[in-house]
Amino acid sequence: MKPAAFTYHRAHDVADAVGLLTDLAAAGEDPKIIAGGQSLMPMMTFRLARPSALVDLGPLRRVPAMTAIREEAGALTLGALVTHHAVETATLPAGFAVLARAMRWVGHLPIRSRGTVAGSLVHGDATAEWCLLALLLDAVVVAEGPGGRREIPADELFHGFYATAVEPDEVVVEVRFTRPAPHAALTEFARRHGDFAIVDAAVALDLDGDRVTGGRVVLGGVAPAPVRVPEAEAVLAAGGDAGDDALVAAVADAAATAIDPPDDPQTTATYRRRLTRTLVADACRQAAREPQR
Amino acid sequence: MSHPVNDPHLLTLSVNDAEHEVVVEPRRTLADVLRHDLRLTGTHVGCEHGVCGACTVLIDGAPARACLVFAVQAEGADVRTVESLARDGELSDLQQAFGDHHALQCGFCTPGFLMLAEGVLAEQPDASREDIREALxxxxxxCTGYQTIVDAVHATACSRRGTNA
Amino acid sequence: MTTTDLPDHSVPHEAADPDRPVHGGHEHSPDEPRFDGRRGRWVGASVPRREDPRLLTGRGRFVDDIALPGMLHAGFVRATVAHAHLTALDLSATRAVPGVVAAFDAADLALGDIVAILDRPAEEFTPTAMPVLARSKVRFVGEPLALVVASDPYAVEDGIEAAQVSYDVLDAVTSAEGALAAGAAVVHEEAPDNVLLDVSMFDTPGVDEAFADADVTVEVTTRSGRQNALPLETRGAVAAWDARDDQLLVQTCTQVPHQVRTVLARSLGIPERTVRVTVPDMGGGFGQKCVVGREEIAVAAAARRLDRPVKWIEDRREALTAGFLAREQTYRTRAAFDADGHITALDVDVVCDMGAYSCYPFTAGIEPLMASAEMPSVYRVPAYRVRGRAITSTKAPTAPYRGVSRPQYVMAIERVMERAARALDLDPVEVRRRNVITEFPYTGINGVTYDPGTYRESLDLAEATIREEGWYEARERGRQDGGRHLGIGFCCFSERTGYGSEAFAKRKMTVVPGFDISEIRMDTTGSVVVTSGTMNHGQSHETTFAQIVADRLGLDPEHVKLRQGDTERISYGWGTFASRSVTIGGSAVALASERLGELLCRIAAHLLETRPENVALDGDGGVVQLDDPSRRLPFADIADVAHLRAHLLPKDVDPTLTATASFDVPGDGTFSNATHAVVVEADPGTGQVRILRYVCVEDCGVVVHPQVVEGQCRGGIAQGIAGALFEEVTYDAQGEPSAASFIDYLVPTATEIPDVSIAHLETPCAFTANGAKGAGEGGTIGAPAAVLNAVNDALRHTGVELDTTPIHPGTVLDALEGTS
Structure with a gap:
């Protein structure tokens, strides 16, 4: 278990990183970006990933925008090198506090201290908390490539099993969460604390007083990529009382019925469906209790 | 298959307040460089994929898996290993607490737990026993079933903040 | 992590305190040395561990910490298919990889096979050979095919990747049922039925009659998943040929250094004198390192061939897939009971899936033979029939793992007790009470004589603790309120911990472990070095053996240094496994210490010019004249004479201060015992099982070091819980293992393992030198059954009975939702 050999290149700013990616690719190399490396390195150690060159964004931590967490115009922007733990310990506006609360589910402290928000999104694991949160809060990924910057909305980001719309020659610069959700929660189930979730669920409720007027339901672990569940969101859109158990049950049932989860001997589709029902219901109840004062 | 050049890099690593110059392949992990190039073998390797935590060190004060960091990435950072804890032959309070509570048996995971605990206590000095359990x-x-490790870290947290465990 | 944060208000408040003592048990105060005869001053006290300072400061030395000048690194090309004829193995590309120094296949090294044999007739046992490197046939994914040696471990991996292997693939054999089915692929030609051992050890009179007359018959099929003992330090070795000493030095993490030496010498075809095995600090073993592996032999051969030191460190993927696994067993158990709940007969069919090869020295028979010999457990069983089989499959081979079949047969019989209780409408603890052995010594239907223990007392105390804490009421409240599913489970068991040569010989092994030896030396300053053939790997021998020596000689343990794990220092030892170290190794150490004490007294009497009967050890590092306590000789003065002024010694006393002793446990050995009680809660939303309370009442005789014993209990319980709820290696139809990383092999963490309260009962063993019984394995033995019983109790209202571990949350949820 040792990574295959690669050449190593430090990028000193975003343009430098894009230039390195472009030049290395042109030279026939298969370059890849490393930031926190907490997902990439295990894959390299098992030689499941074997880039011939790594472009290290580490020096870009000195670029303030890359590690900045800032709110402007009702959106929350995270620099690409913001770590999970930086979000966990940040004081965020109520509309985005769910981001900080969700971080306790991301691995363990040593992973959270190095892993980055952008890295997690580009990795595109179907159960990754950031992937669910991106769909929940309408994230926009800002990526810079040889042709300049472009914005990728979350609903165009995930292309299936560990595949995203970010191109190999692009560098994510920042992630902008555009939809505040003060009444939101993410919860998940794994057999062991800190593991990748079997299923995870994120819910955002639109509330008018105690009345639900709509919302988002996002699931991980039930499809090759994280998904919104329109059938469950339709139940929320039909409205109801936020404290109504029947409404919660209806949303959870709608979600569990709508999905077509993977089936394997250890974790059957039936079990994933039941977890979905439980987790969506829990997330609804927790979301209704937020923001806590 | 092709054999890429090994692309040696000359690095200066700051480990336990000392500067070390090493020439390494970029694929060499920080754990391997600490252990085999710098001969700081207190940091152990148990899985090489970031789950067991035996290789936990502090990088700029934060606990990190030394198997999930290439040594080239650690240049310019302040790395601390288990060898930094005892001063002048005296065990630190945390090390002493591990001994007092029988928080180690074979001792292989111990350096990782010590460095993890140092990172956690530095950030959460008010951590409760359950906070500590979750962090650990x-x-x-x-070997231990964890109970005595939790006890040792909790006792250290309490004594550092001047309260009783 | 549960997603339903259930309110804690219905959990009895006092149970929230993990430090809550269990009433009635013997509570040790770690700070109070005791002075009562056998124990003396140090035994019984939780003295600071001698091992700790180096391990806490990163100054321990584990195998991978060793670096020798000119050292090369090795790794293995391993099979990627489960069962195949090897049609081609081409290492030419490997040898061309930069950094690769050499690559060897089986023909290159020409090593002798590893063969473990039982002295049993052909219809009972089929010997098979384990080649060091596979020659023509591959029998599991991960089997070593070739050794690659390179300048660093990274280049080794590159070289392994470059090897070209072709196979003629055969059908995989991935279950015991599959192995025994007609037309199954044959793993070893010598065993065309895939059965390596088939022994019907007991068929006593009256079994069929008892079933015919039974008021209640219970039938249960229990299964336990394939587990990995999982020492956190993987296996490894550094081998170097020393031309000056004409000797191969192999530094390796093994529980059995002498057995490694024996097999190495035989496999390499060299005199055993030319092999020295030493063991540095060791990061756990749990049985996985008590067998001789193929890899250390290949590495030693390469070092000899290349005349360079060679290091091999198993990586985690290898450790999970290609190391020794354990535990996969199925028990079909029938039990007859009378109307009063007394068991009248037991009829058991045990099938153990031992994987691809027999392990050395124990053979593939170890698990079914252990189960067959000891299955009646702590109960009075009047009639007994058992058949035990070891089958071979195309999975990684197995080694004895902490508990060795006892977690499994205890689970089987404890499920029998629970089911009988339901059938008879009795409390499950009451059924146990009516059957448990209470008169000692007791000779069972299995011919085994059990020395005194506290079977009934431990059961009573565990139950009383759970009752007094209010868990029975909490369980009923949960049931009445609906929505909370609490369950209470027990497990009462004993464990033979002093297997002497006589007991092992009954298994008909041709290599019979049992005795152990010790040599003690005092130097000119009065300090002591003592050796043992046992091998610490976390059990604190340096501390506990020093306590034993200190008490016998009356000196501070600080002056005692234990040396172990060096075949040059110890003529022959059997290492550490089967909870034998303190019972057997500790007894040898005690006896050697006593002999040294006698020698010191003889010399002192001569120097004091008095009769030998008129002196005694003074308990403070010296010898005192009894009729005039003002006359005293410190050890250092005696030692000075013994070494440096030997002309002053008595004429019939040899110079220097050494003594040796061996110890072997007579007869059937000694039995530790315990009862575990556990309270669980099953989450109706996720099926997750949460452990709310864990109580262990144990009796391992005289407790040498309370903290160490409790550490062994807790650690063992954690591994037992791991087996009950989390860990399993499964194989797909092609024989590919499911768990190649810690993502898939679920080792529980601090959030999954509960705090455990421990109470000690103390029944001193009559025939070990210190009164101690073994304490290493009990935790692991009791936990799976206790947890499984508790989960079944939580599911009682569903009518579902679970008899398989690990318990998957999906299975629990099926039961709770009535869809199983």
């Missing part, structure tokens, strides 16, 4: 779930121990 980052690392694996096969």
């Amino acid at each position: 779930s980052a690392n694996l121990c096969r």
Whole structure:
């Protein structure tokens, strides 16, 4: 278990990183970006990933925008090198506090201290908390490539099993969460604390007083990529009382019925469906209790 | 198959307040460089994929898996290993607490737990026993059943903040 | 992590305190040395561990910490298919990889096979050979095919990747049922039925009659998943040929250094004198390192061939897939009971899936033979029939793992007790009470004589603790309120911990472990070095053996240094496994210490010019004249004479201060015992099982070091819980293992393992030198059954009975939702 050999290149700013990616690719190399490396390195150690060159964004931590967490115009922007733990310990506006609360589910402290928000999104694991949160809060990924910057909305980001719309020659610069959700929660189930979730669920409720007027339901672990569940969101859109158990049950049932989860001997589709029902219901109840004062 | 050049890099690593110059392949992990190039063998390697935590060190004060960092990435950072804890032959309060509570048996996971605990206590000095338990779930121990490790870290937290465990 | 944060208000408040003592048990105060005869001053006290300072400061030395000048690194090309004829193995590309120094296949090294044999007739046992490197046939994914040696471990991996292997693939054999089915692929030609051992050890009179007359018959099939003992330090070795000493030095993490030496010498075809095995600090073993592996032999051969030191460190993927696994067993158990709940007969069919090869020295028979010999457990069983089989499959081979079949047969019989209780409408603890052995010594239907223990007392105390804490009421409240599913489970068991040569010989092994030896030396300053053939790997021998020596000689343990794990220092030892170290190794150490004490007294009497009967050890590092306590000789003065002024010694006393002793446990050995009680809660939303309370009442005789014993209990319980709820290696139809990383092999963490309260009962063993019984394995033995019983209790209202571990949350949820 040792990574295959690669050449190593430090990028000193975003343009430098894009230039390195472009030049290395042109030279026939298969370059890849490393930031926190907490997902990439295990894959390299098992030689499941074997880039011939790594472009290290580490020096870009000195670029303030890359590690900045800032709110402007009702959106929350995270620099690409913001770590999970930086979000966990940040004081965020109520509309985005769910981001900080969700971080306790991301691995363990040593992973959270190095892993980055952008890295997690580009990795595109179907159960990754950031992937669910991106769909929940309408994230926009800002990526810079040889042709300049472009914005990728979350609903165009995930292309299936560990595949995203970010191109190999692009560098994510920042992630902008555009939809505040003060009444939101993410919860998940794994057999062991800190593991990748079997299923995870994120819910955002639109509330008018105690009345639900709509919302988002996002699931991980039930499809090759994280998904919104329109059938469950339709139940929320039909409205109801936020404290109504029947409404919660209806949303959870709608979600569990709508999905077509993977089936394997250890974790059957039936079990994933039941977890979905439980987790969506829990997330609804927790979301209704937020923001806590 | 092709054999890429090994692309040696000359690095200066700051480990336990000392500067070390090493020439390494970029694929060499920080754990391997600490252990085999710098001969700081207190940091152990248990899985090489970031789950067991035996290789936990502090990088700029934060606990990190030394198997999930290439040594080239650690240039310019302040790395601390288990060898930094005892001063002048005296065990630190945390090390002493591990001994007092029998928080180690074979001792293989111990350096990782010590460094994890140092990182956690530095950031959460007010951590409760349950907070500590959750934080320590980052690392694996096969001998103790964890209870005495939690006890030792909790006792250290309490004594550092001047309260009783 | 549960997603339903259930309110804690219905959990009895006092149970929230993990430090709550269990009433009635013997509570040790770690700070109070005791002075009562056998124990003396140090035994019984939780003295600071001698091992700790180096391990806490990163100054321990584990195998991978060793670096020798000119050292090369090795790794293995391993099979990627489960069962195949090897049609081609081409290492030419490997040898061309930069950094690769050499690559060897089986023909290159020409090593002798590893063969473990039982002295049993052909219809009972089929010997098979384990080649060091596979020659023509591959029998599991991960089997070593070739050794690659390179300048660093990274280049080794590159070289392994470059090897070209072709196979003629055969059908995989991935279950015991599959192995025994007609037309199954044959793993070893010598065993065309895939059965390596088939022994019907007991068929006593009256079994069929008892079933015919039974008021209640219970039938249960229990299964336990394939587990990995999982020492956190993987296996490894550094081998170097020393031309000056004409000797191969192999530094390796093994529980059995002498057995490694024996097999190495035989496999390499060299005199055993030319092999020295030493063991540095060791990061756990749990049985996985008590067998001789193929890899250390290949590495030693390469070092000899290349005349360079060679290091091999198993990586985690290898450790999970290609190391020794354990535990996969199925028990079909029938039990007859009378109307009063007394068991009248037991009829058991045990099938153990031992994987691809027999392990050395124990053979593939170890698990079914252990189960067959000891299955009646702590109960009075009047009639007994058992058949035990070891089958071979195309999975990684197995080694004895902490508990060795006892977690499994205890689970089987404890499920029998629970089911009988339901059938008879009795409390499950009451059924146990009516059957448990209470008169000692007791000779069972299995011919085994059990020395005194506290079977009934431990059961009573565990139950009383759970009752007094209010868990029975909490369980009923949960049931009445609906929505909370609490369950209470027990497990009462004993464990033979002093297997002497006589007991092992009954298994008909041709290599019979049992005795152990010790040599003690005092130097000119009065300090002591003592050796043992046992091998610490976390059990604190340096501390506990020093306590034993200190008490016998009356000196501070600080002056005692234990040396172990060096075949040059110890003529022959059997290492550490089967909870034998303190019972057997500790007894040898005690006896050697006593002999040294006698020698010191003889010399002192001569120097004091008095009769030998008129002196005694003074308990403070010296010898005192009894009729005039003002006359005293410190050890250092005696030692000075013994070494440096030997002309002053008595004429019939040899110079220097050494003594040796061996110890072997007579007869059937000694039995530790315990009862575990556990309270669980099953989450109706996720099926997750949460452990709310864990109580262990144990009796391992005289407790040498309370903290160490409790550490062994807790650690063992954690591994037992791991087996009950989390860990399993499964194989797909092609024989590919499911768990190649810690993502898939679920080792529980601090958030999954509960705090455990421990109470000690103390029944001193009559025939070990210190009164101690073994304490290493009990935790692991009791936990799976206790947890499984508790989960079944939580599911009682569903009518579902679970008899398989690990318990998957999906299975629990099926039961709770009535869809199983």
